Amino acid sequence: MHPVLRHTLCLFNTVFFLAGFIYTCGGTLKGRNGSIESPGFPYGYPNGANCTWVIVGEHASRIQLVFLSFAIEEEYDFLSLYDGHPHPANFRTRITGFQVPTPVTSTGNVFSLRLTSDFAVSAHGFKLNYEELQSSSCGNPGVPPKAVLSGGGKYAVGDSVHYSCVPGYVLDGHATLTCTTNAGNTAVWDFPAPFVEDTCGGTVGGGSGVVTSPGYPNNYGNQADCTWILLAEPGDTISVIFTDFQTEEKYDYLEVEGSEPPTIW
Numbered sequence: 001m002h003p004v005l006r007h008t009l010c011l012f013n014t015v016f017f018l019a020g021f022i023y024t025c026g027g028t029l030k031g032r033n034g035s036i037e038s039p040g041f042p043y044g045y046p047n048g049a050n051c052t053w054v055i056v057g058e059h060a061s062r063i064q065l066v067f068l069s070f071a072i073e074e075e076y077d078f079l080s081l082y083d084g085h086p087h088p089a090n091f092r093t094r095i096t097g098f099q100v101p102t103p104v105t106s107t108g109n110v111f112s113l114r115l116t117s118d119f120a121v122s123a124h125g126f127k128l129n130y131e132e133l134q135s136s137s138c139g140n141p142g143v144p145p146k147a148v149l150s151g152g153g154k155y156a157v158g159d160s161v162h163y164s165c166v167p168g169y170v171l172d173g174h175a176t177l178t179c180t181t182n183a184g185n186t187a188v189w190d191f192p193a194p195f196v197e198d199t200c201g202g203t204v205g206g207g208s209g210v211v212t213s214p215g216y217p218n219n220y221g222n223q224a225d226c227t228w229i230l231l232a233e234p235g236d237t238i239s240v241i242f243t244d245f246q247t248e249e250k251y252d253y254l255e256v257e258g259s260e261p262p263t264i265w
Contacts (some may be wrong), residue, residue, distance in 0.1 A: 025051040038125030063111035064139040071124035082112035102142035138179035200226035
């Protein structure tokens with residue numbers, strides 16, 4: 001029989017237990033705001049984790065989660081969210097992978113999270129801030145990767161925010177959101193926060209110009225398929241001068257057509 005190692009650690013009103021191969025942690029959190037980290041963050045959560053946090057706010061308030069970091073082994077480990085106490089009837093969604101989620105807001109004054117991991121690979125884990133929202137506040141709408149958010153103030157009724165993108169990306173959704181009230185007299189954004197998608201390619205004319213890969217000088221994204229068409233006046237030729245060049249060798253490439261002889265780089 002294998003010996004059982006038991007260890008108790010109290011931190012921010014949360015109690016952790018390690019017993020055999022099951023790692024349980026979590027607790028009930030109260031207060032207008034606070035933070036939650038997965039055990040071991042940022043050095044990796046344990047295998048066999050089963051951790052539940054229940055956030056309880058004041059009556060008539062809502063709870064908003066704003067993720068600061070997120071890395072959960074995709075498809076095998078999950079963070080489940082419950083709009084209320086951790087009961088199947090209150091299940092809202094489960095999150096996995098390595099993309100920081102947008103802020104999430106409860107409909108009532110209780111919000112629960114449950115981290116479950118299998119008995120193999122783990123990842124860095126997650127860190128989030130939580131905050132009570134009064135009925136007059138819409139809360140932080142979030143900033144998708146490669147987007148820029150301006151405006152907002154206290155995110156109260158009547159406030160608006162505007163989204164834009166860094167070069168090489170395009171918004172999918174509404175660029176301007178306004179905090180309004182719904183039929184229940186609760187503050188809500190009139191539209192969800194937009195997504196940001198890669199965009200590249202196009203037609204370039206004129207006597208000269210510059211073409212860069214999406215996000216340059218940062219790395220381009222995976223699965224990129226970009227085509228640029230360079231146009232000149234009839235009878236003219238086009239000279240392409242590279243000032244910087246780096247692609248993944250043997251897997252990513254730039255193909256140049258219309259040259260003599262045809263060239264593939």
